[in-house]
Structure formats: structure tokens, C-alpha cells
Amino acid sequence: MKPFITSTPIQSLTETFQHNRFYIKREDLIPLSFGGNKARKAYYFLQEMEKQQANCLVTYGSSSSNHCRVIAAVAAAKGYPCLIISPSSQNKPTINQQLVETLNAKLIYTPLSQVRETIQQTIEQLKQDGLKPYFIPGGGHGHNGTQAYVDAYREIKAAEAENDVSFDMIFHASGTGTTQAGLICGNYLFEDSKKIVGISIARDMKNGRPVVLESVNTYLESHSLPPISEAEVIFDDRYRAGGYGKYHEDIIEVIKQVFIHEGIALDPTYTGKAYWGMMQYIKEHQIEHQTILFIHTGSNPLFFDYFQKYGLTRSVRNEDHLYRTARASENGLGSNR
Numbered sequence: 001m002k003p004f005i006t007s008t009p010i011q012s013l014t015e016t017f018q019h020n021r022f023y024i025k026r027e028d029l030i031p032l033s034f035g036g037n038k039a040r041k042a043y044y045f046l047q048e049m050e051k052q053q054a055n056c057l058v059t060y061g062s063s064s065s066n067h068c069r070v071i072a073a074v075a076a077a078k079g080y081p082c083l084i085i086s087p088s089s090q091n092k093p094t095i096n097q098q099l100v101e102t103l104n105a106k107l108i109y110t111p112l113s114q115v116r117e118t119i120q121q122t123i124e125q126l127k128q129d130g131l132k133p134y135f136i137p138g139g140g141h142g143h144n145g146t147q148a149y150v151d152a153y154r155e156i157k158a159a160e161a162e163n164d165v166s167f168d169m170i171f172h173a174s175g176t177g178t179t180q181a182g183l184i185c186g187n188y189l190f191e192d193s194k195k196i197v198g199i200s201i202a203r204d205m206k207n208g209r210p211v212v213l214e215s216v217n218t219y220l221e222s223h224s225l226p227p228i229s230e231a232e233v234i235f236d237d238r239y240r241a242g243g244y245g246k247y248h249e250d251i252i253e254v255i256k257q258v259f260i261h262e263g264i265a266l267d268p269t270y271t272g273k274a275y276w277g278m279m280q281y282i283k284e285h286q287i288e289h290q291t292i293l294f295i296h297t298g299s300n301p302l303f304f305d306y307f308q309k310y311g312l313t314r315s316v317r318n319e320d321h322l323y324r325t326a327r328a329s330e331n332g333l334g335s336n337r
């Protein structure tokens with residue numbers, strides 16, 4: 001496995017809601033372990049790891065997260081040991097979790113309150129054992145993650161030039177905020193004026209927006225550029241459907257329609273929720289005659305988790321939420337990050 005990404009495809013959609021034109025950037029097609037934004041970020045962390053000549057991967061996240069699946073896959077392909085510190089949770093078995101186990105990552109469960117210490121102890125122990133561990137923050141957060149989406153923005157600019165199209169708005173699922181931060185920095189570096197709308201899939205604005213802002217300004221500072229203000233970050237928390245991993249019938253209906261009409265799989269936790277949120281946003285803000293890009297941030301295993309259980313026809317009842325965890329109620333993000 002070589003660390004490189006060619007540009008992911010941008011395709012037009014048949015959707016014409018309120019006379020807008022819709023396109024989708026297929027990050028789900030990144031050629032590594034079912035792709036997604038975690039795969040794009042992983043390439044950057046891997047490059048840094050190899051520069052440091054580390055030989056062992058340590059990360060944090062729920063065993064059912066897209067992030068841990070991708071990191072476990074990178075480690076397995078490269079032959080590095082992979083240790084995942086995971087908050088003890090009551091997650092039901094998921095495809096990501098099964099994949100992580102299949103890829104032989106070592107899961108170290110710990111109570112939420114002891115995550116930090118457990119990470120430190122694990123790294124210390126590995127060093128004592130003569131290994132050179134490299135730590136990747138949960139969700140691929142941090143400078144490498146932001147850089148990954150600055151470069152994704154570069155791809156978007158190249159696609160615009162090549163296809164004589166110009167996107168007015170970009171929508172995507174926003175979680176820890178690195179994806180959004182990278183896109184905002186890209187917009188800034190290119191002196192563009194696209195509106196970048198992060199549809200929060202978990203955090204409320206008070207907790208989510210400052211994290212995006214901090215990632216943006218840390219990146220800008222590292223490039224000796226002036227900071228932006230919080231008001232410039234559009235992090236919309238009104239379409240969370242009750243919080244992380246929760247969803248309702250309208251989201252499932254959107255997933256079904258997109259699958260039928262576009263042949264693209266979305267999932268209830270991230271992309272389906274964000275797509276539905278995008279439509280609500282467009283309706284509520286009366287957005288018309290715009291050219292809109294939706295970023296498919298991946299998560300196809302979560303599509304199958306839902307599909308396997310309910311298909312796309314069943315209406316949703318409250319007790320059906322797949323990814324409810326102790327942590328989800330604590331800080332609104334859940335351990336699946």
C-alpha cells in the first residue's frame with residue numbers, strides 16, 4: 001500500500017431542489033478500506049509517521065468508528081502493530097468493529113475518565129519494549145487532518161477549472177471539525193468566497209464551533225496568516241436529530257431516495273444526516289439557483305449496519321438507534337469518532 005491519493009471524483013446529481021445544481025465529491029471512493037475522510041487524513045499521518053521512522057501505531061476511538069477501522073487497516077497493510085485505546089461503551093456490534101478485530105488491532109478498553117493516562121501508559125510501555133510508537137489523535141484531529149482537507153479543497157479548485165463550474169456552497173457532515181477547518185482554510189488560502197456549511201452531526205454550536213475555529217486559526221498561524229473570527233464559521237447544529245448516532249424517518253427517507261436516484265449510499269449517523277440537513281438548510285434559507293457541492297465523507301460500513309438490520313423501508317422507532325453510547329449523552333459526540 002503506497003500513501004497517495006489521486007483526486008476523488010466529483011459527479012453531478014439528478015437533484016434539482018429549488019433550481020439549484022448539485023454535485024457530490026466522492027471521498028467514500030478513496031482507495032483505502034472503504035475510504036472516507038478518515039482515510040484521507042490517515043495518509044497524512046502515515047507520511048509523518050514514516051518520516052519519524054516510527055514502527056507502531058497508537059490511536060484513540062471507539063472500535064466501531066470509521067477512524068479506527070482505517071487506522072487498523074493502514075497498520076495491517078504496513079505490518080505495524082496497532083493499539084487502539086477505546087472508551088468502554090455499550091456499542092452494539094458493528095461492521096467497523098468486526099473489521100477492526102479482523103485486522104488484528106489490539107483494543108485497550110478504558111473508562112472515559114482515564115483515557116489520557118491510558119494513552120500515556122501505553123506509549124510508555126511500547127517504548128520500554130523497544131518500539132517507536134506514533135500517536136494519531138481520535139478522528140484524525142490536528143494539523144495533518146486539517147492539511148488533508150486543505151488539499152481536498154485544492155482538488156475542488158482543480159475540478160472547477162477543468163469542468164468550467166464554480167461552486168457557491170459546500171455542505172458536509174461536521175464532527176470534530178477538522179474536515180471543516182481544512183475546507184475553510186482552503187477557501188481562505190485561495191481567496192475564495194464559497195460558503196462552507198458544516199452540518200453538525202453531534203455537538204451543539206457552543207461546543208462544536210470553537211473547536212473548528214481553533215483548528216482553522218492554528219493552521220493559519222502556522223502559515224503566518226491572520227486569524228478568522230468565530231462568526232465566519234458556519235457550524236449548524238439544528239439538524240442533529242437528537243444527537244450523535246440518532247436519526248429519524250426523514251433521514252432514512254433521504255438515504256433511500258439518494259440510493260435509488262443516484263446510486264450512492266449514505267449512512268444515518270454522518271452523511272445521510274448531513275444530506276438531509278443540507279436540504280433543510282436550503283429550504284429554510286430559500287437558497288435558489290446556486291451550484292452546491294456536497295462532500296461524501298465516507299462511512300459506507302454504517303450504511304450496511306443500518307441496511308442489514310432494517311433495510312430502507314422500515315420506519316424508525318426511538319429504540320432503534322444503533323450507536324448509542326454512554327459517552328454520547330455526556331458530551332454530545334459519542335465515542336464513535
Ligand SMILES: *Cc1c(COP(=O)(O)O)cnc(C)c1O
Nearest residue numbers: 066175176177178179270297299
Ligand atoms: C468522522 C466523520 C465525519 C466528521 O469529520 P470531522 O473531520 O471529525 O468533522 C464526517 N463524516 C464521516 C463519515 C466521518 O467518519
